[in-house]
Amino acid sequence: MKKLAMGIDIGGTNTAFGLVDEDGTIFCESAISTERYKKFDDYQDYVDALCEAMHALIGSVSFDFELIGIGIGAPNANYHTGMIETPANLWKFRDDEPNPDESRRMFHFVDDIKKSFPGVSVAITNDANAAAIGEGVFGSAKGMKDYVVITLGTGLGSGIVSNGEMIYGHDGFAGEYGHIAVDSRTHGRDCGCGRKGCLEAYASATGIKRTAFELMAKMSCDSELRDIPYSKFEAVMLSTAAKKGDAIAKEAFRFTGEVLGKALADLMATTSPEAIILFGGLAKAGELIFEPTKWYMEENMLATFKNKVKLLPSGIEGKNAAILGASALIWQRNI
Amino acid sequence: MKKLAMGIDIGGTNTAFGLVDEDGTIFCESAISTERYKKFDDYQDYVDALCEAMHALIGSVSFDFELIGIGIGAPNANYHTGMIETPANLWKFRDDEPNPDESRRMFHFVDDIKKSFPGVSVAITNDANAAAIGEGVFGSAKGMKDYVVITLGTGLGSGIVSNGEMIYGHDGFAGEYGHIAVDSRTHGRDCGCGRKGCLEAYASATGIKRTAFELMAKMSCDSELRDIPYSKFEAVMLSTAAKKGDAIAKEAFRFTGEVLGKALADLMATTSPEAIILFGGLAKAGELIFEPTKWYMEENMLATFKNKVKLLPSGIEGKNAAILGASALIWQRNI
Numbered sequence: 162m163k164k165l166a167m168g169i170d171i172g173g174t175n176t177a178f179g180l181v182d183e184d185g186t187i188f189c190e191s192a193i194s195t196e197r198y199k200k201f202d203d204y205q206d207y208v209d210a211l212c213e214a215m216h217a218l219i220g221s222v223s224f225d226f227e228l229i230g231i232g233i234g235a236p237n238a239n240y241h242t243g244m245i246e247t248p249a250n251l252w253k254f255r256d257d258e259p260n261p262d263e264s265r266r267m268f269h270f271v272d273d274i275k276k277s278f279p280g281v282s283v284a285i286t287n288d289a290n291a292a293a294i295g296e297g298v299f300g301s302a303k304g305m306k307d308y309v310v311i312t313l314g315t316g317l318g319s320g321i322v323s324n325g326e327m328i329y330g331h332d333g334f335a336g337e338y339g340h341i342a343v344d345s346r347t348h349g350r351d352c353g354c355g356r357k358g359c360l361e362a363y364a365s366a367t368g369i370k371r372t373a374f375e376l377m378a379k380m381s382c383d384s385e386l387r388d389i390p391y392s393k394f395e396a397v398m399l400s401t402a403a404k405k406g407d408a409i410a411k412e413a414f415r416f417t418g419e420v421l422g423k424a425l426a427d428l429m430a431t432t433s434p435e436a437i438i439l440f441g442g443l444a445k446a447g448e449l450i451f452e453p454t455k456w457y458m459e460e461n462m463l464a465t466f467k468n469k470v471k472l473l474p475s476g477i478e479g480k481n482a483a484i485l486g487a488s489a490l491i492w493q494r495n496i
Numbered sequence: 497m498k499k500l501a502m503g504i505d506i507g508g509t510n511t512a513f514g515l516v517d518e519d520g521t522i523f524c525e526s527a528i529s530t531e532r533y534k535k536f537d538d539y540q541d542y543v544d545a546l547c548e549a550m551h552a553l554i555g556s557v558s559f560d561f562e563l564i565g566i567g568i569g570a571p572n573a574n575y576h577t578g579m580i581e582t583p584a585n586l587w588k589f590r591d592d593e594p595n596p597d598e599s600r601r602m603f604h605f606v607d608d609i610k611k612s613f614p615g616v617s618v619a620i621t622n623d624a625n626a627a628a629i630g631e632g633v634f635g636s637a638k639g640m641k642d643y644v645v646i647t648l649g650t651g652l653g654s655g656i657v658s659n660g661e662m663i664y665g666h667d668g669f670a671g672e673y674g675h676i677a678v679d680s681r682t683h684g685r686d687c688g689c690g691r692k693g694c695l696e697a698y699a700s701a702t703g704i705k706r707t708a709f710e711l712m713a714k715m716s717c718d719s720e721l722r723d724i725p726y727s728k729f730e731a732v733m734l735s736t737a738a739k740k741g742d743a744i745a746k747e748a749f750r751f752t753g754e755v756l757g758k759a760l761a762d763l764m765a766t767t768s769p770e771a772i773i774l775f776g777g778l779a780k781a782g783e784l785i786f787e788p789t790k791w792y793m794e795e796n797m798l799a800t801f802k803n804k805v806k807l808l809p810s811g812i813e814g815k816n817a818a819i820l821g822a823s824a825l826i827w828q829r830n831i
Contacts, residue, residue: 335766431670432665
C-alpha cells in the first residue's frame with residue numbers, strides 16, 4: 162500500500178499541511194488560519210480545527226494509503242518534549258489577563274495531536290530544523306551526513322546536522338545561530354530576542370532592509386530606494402534595485418554577505434559541514450547574496466577549512482518547502 | 497581475560513603512552529622523546545622507536561591481558577583518514593629542504609602503527625577531541641550525550657559531542673572553536689594560525705599572559721608582576737598574584753572570563769550542550785577563571801538557554817589525562 166506522511170507547517174498567519182510520499186511529492190494539501198486562534202484560550206479550538214481539517218484532507222484522498230506519521234514544523238518547538246514552549250506569536254495571553262504567567266504557555270502539541278490520531282507517530286521540531294531535514298531527505302543535502310541549513314527570512318534560523326543526525330542539543334533548542342553576537346551587545350542593532358548585536362539583526366530579510374536604511378543615511382548617491390518609507394520597504398526591492406545597478410542596494414548585499422560570510426567561517430570552525438545551504442526569502446536574491454557571502458566566508462576561514470565547503474541554494478524551496486520539511490521529520494526515520 | 501587499551505599522547509616534547517583498563521586505571525606507562533625526531537626525515541625512525549617502546553611496555557606487564565586497541569591523541573590528527581596532516585611542530589622540513597612541499601607532510605600514522613600491531617584496532621584524533629572523549633568515558637561528562645570540552649593550554653582546543661557522538665565534521669577537523677573571531681580580523685591580536693582576533697589569542701594560558709601585559713600598560717597601580725619580563729612570564733603567576741589581591745591579575749582573569757564567557761554563550765546557541773567542561777592549565781586557576789566565565793556566559797546568553805548549562809572542571813585532569821583521553825577513543829567503542 163502507498164505510504165504517505167503528513168507535514169504541518171505552523172506559521173503566524175496560516176497553518177499549512179499536506180500528504181507527502183517518499184519522493185517528496187505532495188499529493189494534496191490544505192490550510193487553516195493560525196491567526197484566528199492566536200490567544201491563549203484559543204489553543205484547544207486551534208488543535209480541534211487543525212485535526213478536523215487533517216481528517217478531512219485524509220478523507221479526500223481517492224486511493225488507499227497508510228499514514229506513516231505526522232511531522233510538524235513550528236516556532237519554539239522542542240523535539241525532545243514534543244512541546245511548543247512560550248512561542249512569541251502564538252497563543253499569547255490577552256492584554257487584560259490577570260495572571261500572565263509565561264510558564265503556563267507550554268503546549269503539549271504532539272500529545273494533543275496524537276489524541277486525534279491514535280497509533281500514528283507524531284514528531285515536532287522548529288521550522289529551521291524541519292527545513293534542514295527536508296534538504297537532507299529531499300533536497301540539496303541528500304546523502305550528506307554533515308551539513309547546515311541557514312534560513313534567511315524575517316529572522317535567521319539554522320538547522321545543524323552532524324554525523325547524520327540533527328543537533329537538537331540537551332534541551333531541544335540547539336541551532337539558534339541567528340543569535341550569536343556579530344556586533345557589540347551594548348551598541349549593536351536591537352534584536353527581537355531583547356538583546357543587541359545578534360546575527361539575525363544583520364543577516365536576514367529584515368537585517369538587509371535595516372542595512373539599506375543605514376546606507377541611505379551614510380551614502381550620498383541618488384537612489385530610487387529613497388522614495389520608499391521604512392514601513393513599506395521590503396527586502397525584495399533591494400534585489401530589483403541592485404540588478405539595475407543601484408549603489409545602495411549593491412552595498413547592502415555586500416555588507417550582508419560580509420556579516421553572514423564571517424559568521425559562517427566561524428561555524429565551519431565549529432562543526433565543519435560538507436555544505437551550507439541558504440534557504441528562504443533573502444537567499445532567493447541568488448548571486449547577489451551568495452557571491453559576497455562565499456567570498457567573505459572563504460576570506461575569514463581558518464586555512465584548514467578553505468575551499469572545502471559548498472555554499473548551496475535550497476533544493477526544495479517553493480511554496481511547499483515547509484510542508485516537505487515537516488513531512489521529512491517522518492520520512493527520515495522510514496527511508 | 498583482562499582487557500586493556502593503549503593510549504598515546506603525542507606532544508611536541510614527549511610522546512607518553514600507557515595501558516588503561518575500562519575503569520580508567522593506568523596499569524603502566526612510558527614515554528619517548530618526540531623532539532628528537534622532529535624533522536621530516538625522522539618520521540619513520542619516530543614510528544619505529546614508538547612501536548618498539550610500546551611492545552616493550554606490553555612485555556613488561558606481569559599478567560595476561562588482551563590489547564583491545566590503540567588510541568592516539570595528536571595535533572592535526574584526522575579521525576576519518578587516520579592521518580596527521582601538516583602538523584605545525586612535528587616532522588617539519590629542514591630549513592635547507594630543496595622542495596618544501598607541504599602536501600608531502602601528510603603522515604599515515606594509523607596505518608604505520610598498524611604495521612607493527614597487526615589485527616589491533618587503531619584510532620587517532622586531535623588532543624582536544626581525545627580529552628573530550630576521555631571526559632565522556634571516565635570524567636565529568638560520564639553519561640552525557642551533549643557536552644563540550646574546552647582545553648585552555650597554550651592555545652584553546654575544543655571537542656564537541658552531540659547526540660552521543662564526537663563531531664568530527666566532514667573533513668575530520670571540526671571543533672576548532674579557538675579560531676572563531678572574538679575581535680577584529682584586522683586589528684585584533686595576532687594568532688598562531690596567521691590571522692588576527694581568534695578566541696585563543698585571548699582565552700588561553702598565552703592569551704591571559706598577553707592580557708596581563710596590556711593591563712600593565714593600561715593600569716597605573718603597583719604590581720609585583722611588573723618585575724617579570726614577558727619572556728619569563730607564565731600564566732600560573734597570575735593565579736598566585738590574583739590570590740594575593742593583585743589588581744592587574746584580578747582584572748586579567750575578569751577580562752579573560754568575559755571573552756570566554758561570551759564565546760561560550762554563542763556556543764550554547766549553536767549546539768546547546770548539557771555541560772561545558774574547562775580543561776587544561778588555565779582551568780586549574782579554579783574560581784578565578786570559572787566565576788567570571790560563568791557570569792559573562794549567562795549574561796550574554798539567549799533567554800532560552802539561561803541557567804541550563806553546567807560549567808564544570810575536568811574529571812580526569814592530572815598528568816595522565818592525555819593518555820586516558822587517547823585510550824578512551826578505544827574504550828568508547830567497547831563499553
